[in-house]
Amino acid sequence: MPHYVGLTFAFIALISWGFGDFFIQQTTRVVGSWKALFFIGIVGLLGLFPFVKDDLASLNIHNILLLGVLGVIVVFAALFDFEALREGKIAIVEPILGLELPITVGLSLALANESLSRTQLVLIAFVFIGIILAITEHRTHLHYHKRIFEKGVILAGVGAIGMALTNFLVGVSSQSISPLITIWFAHSLLAVVCGIYLIYKKEFRNLISDVRNYPKPIIGQSILDNVAWVSFAKATTYIPISIATTITESYIALAVLLGLFVNREKLKTHQVIGITLAIIGVITLSYFS
Secondary structure: OHHHHHHHHHHHHHHHHHHHHHHHHHHHHHHOHHHHHHHHHHHHHHHHHHHHOOOHHHOOHHHHHHHHHHHHHHHHHHHHHHHHHHHOOHHHHHHHHOOHHHHHHHHHHHHOOOOOOHHHHHHHHHHHHHHHHHHOOOHHHHOHHHOOOOOOHHHHHHHHHHHHHHHHHHHHHHHHOOHHHHHHHHHHHHHHHHHHHHHHOOOHHHHHHHHHHOHHHHHHHHHHHHHHHHHHHHHOOOOOHHHHHHHHHOHHHHHHHHHHHHOOOOOOHHHHHHHHHHHHHHHHHHHHO
16 A cells, blocks of 8 residues: 555656646746746745644754755756756757656665666666657757767756756655655755845845736746655655656656647657657556556
8 A cells, every 4th residue: 555655646746747847947938047946945945834843843963964965956956957958958958857867766776775676677767768759859869979068968967967866865855854844945945045046136026026927837836846846755755766756757758748739749759659658667667566
């Protein structure tokens, strides 16, 4: 039964991130990356506080250190991701950001003493290949060695490592402390850092008018991203971090599908193959988990 609960939370995170990406994209376009991150952080800070306030006093120095490291990595990983997408071409950058999946799995196996069967490893590889195919607009963009000097590629590589570390540390912190405290702490630090930056840039006073002008994308991204992270954190307390990450990372394929139906985007043959591989891989992996 615990495995079914973990898988349920993982699929909730998958769906929340899949739909949330649409709102995040809209929000960053109208108010900028720093404000988008601040809104996500402040909703996590205020929304989760009632559920964690009674447990904060029980945190020890080791817990605070772990959460502090996680918070710093969350801030830097998010900024590298956003800057990579801002500077580079999405079609070039996104497949590199997808490398967070195998890096997270590697960290989980090496540092968290997780063990996966040969079948599970093969299925994770299928899901990863499917995700890369699904988010790669042109086949030539799969030639990683030919685009090492493209704008945004280095940032995307660092971002992928940062997000992998985030996934891993969220899982470890959730297992040893609490899923809700983990996400609350990380998003609170995100809100504080982004808030200080916005005050420095004299943009903080515009936040209320931004919400009034663009309520749907801002509220949508802020709620869905927090739901997704809390669900992912909860999932890692029932199933291995590597399995939870593989399932939730497939939100990228869902986002591509949403683009097909909502934005009437046309998919290439290799993208259809990728989405199919990812969906079949996730469903089969869930069965074997």
